[in-house]
Amino acid sequence: MARPILQIGLRLLTAISRFLAPAPGGGWRRSSRNPRDLLGR
């Protein structure tokens, strides 16, 4: 049961990430990472 749920979750996450991902083609992008973040894993 857990495995199909995980697979669906992963596909959903992949789709969202693909939508949000920077366009391919390289180059510097403004960073949105928080440099002080030591808690996020």
Add this chain to the structure above:
Amino acid sequence: MPRARSVILGLGGYLAHDANAALLVDGHLVAASQEERFTRIKHDGCYPRLAIADCLAQAGLAPADVTDVAFAEKPVQSALFNLTGQPGNALTRALGRFLPERVAGLYTTPARTQFPAARFHHAWHHLSHVAGAFHTSPFTRAAFLCVDGKGEDYSASAGVIDHGEIKLLWEQPWENGLGLLYTLVTAHLGFASFGSEYKVMGLAPYGRPVHVESLLKLVHTDARGGLRLREPVRFRHTVMTAAVPLVTAATGIPARGKNDPLTDAHVDLAASIQKLFEDEVIKMARFLRADTGEANLIFCGGCAQNCVAAGRLRALGIFETLFNSPVGGDMGSGLGAAILLARDRVAPGEKLRIAADGFYLGSEPGPAPTAAAPWNVPYTGSLHDFVAAEIASGKTVGWVRGRMELGARALGARSIFADPRAPGMQSRLNLAVKFRESFRPFAPAVLAEDVGAWFDSAAESDYMNYTANLLPARRAALPENFSAFKLRDRLDFPRSEIQSVIHVDFSARLQTLRSEVHPDFHSLVAAFKKITGLPILINTSFNVSGQPIVRTAAEGWDCFLNTDLDLLVLNDEVFRNPALKTRDEKLTWLAQFSKSA
């Protein structure tokens, strides 16, 4: 009210390569070590249990004393990137923040088991590189450029660090950037990808960069050094091997097998990828200088280990001052993660200064094995004077003294020393001592006070982190058709008095010796200068091809027995080589390391 004691253990390279540990006690760096030196597997990426134990032992602490563990990676971000193939975003960051620690699963389980009472932290991988370099540098403020194989989901980061406060301005998302391109060409040239890139750098001066345009067909690039492979190559060993035909298709040069001879085309390809690499790094640096206006630059990440690029970057003067950390790659990532956590030990606006003590941060070698006793060589007077005289007479010497160095380079505590003037010394050391490719150059260790008399840069290079060029007055005249010579002939052609440490293009990977940074090694070279007038020795790591640098006196003795080294120094004692084994016997002994090469 006194602050609670802080014992921070930084861990890096775990489940990747070059696993390492560093220990900061109340903001002071006590010890740091790499796991490969204990497991004897080069670039070992296992949980660094032995390196941790060594750090704790040096500090006289137990695992229960550790208050915090800082990892040099955000494992959930890495895992999601590997699973989805897409760079992180607000959703993945939120997942990483709010999912419980145990979700990091395999990654943190060994540490959670070993340190059940400690708090756990995860630093961005590139910022671990930045912090490790910046806080051991002389700067209080600098721009930083981190160029790497792969962070969690990006290949390069840039910004400004001011007294430890980091402004992360730019990044190159995805992993298939400049580092991956270099690794891909390394694999195409028949060297083990991941960790053999320095061999390509060493090969490059023999060739002509005639394939740069062909290599550029593989990538998108721009005027700011933004580079990405056109094909979606991933940073995994199997995929890297499968992607080698891309290089063949772009350049028309067949891939070289591990044991195939090096052709002129391969050598030219090495020169081409090095040229492309340097040009892209320079574009990045120019962009960053214009964008930030900063005078100082921290150059770090795995790609910053390319000391030729660092040397060119410094010579161009794009930034007024450059710091290229000797542990700016993964072997120092645990140190950086620990520093990021320790920054709150100082008031806002102050810099946490980390005394790296020449990066001699490992343990002492321990006593000489009893088996060595019959071959002890008695001497009177100073050890340095005695050994310097032996080197001046043409002897090669293994040297195991004091705390071990952190990082890929032997800085003078686990080294092999020899006279750079001795004819054929480069081939002798490469083939009969280190069992490695004959083209590989050696580094000159030069007294800092004399470097300007030999090389075109008198600036410090305490950790072999820059190249410089031999002064024209020290060069021999070359024939007009020198560039048409075969590789072997170019190598053997007499180019200077210190042939073994000067590349065919008259460059050298310098280590400058200041007595306050390398007191023991400085004393030895000073003694050598007193005898010969030459302030330079060959310094190469004490190991053989495929083997990590020796750590203990016993390992030094074992390695010594299986090489043609003449003398071995263990602590304050000197030993002669008891028996020269046959080449087959040595190769049998050497074979045990081939799996980890």
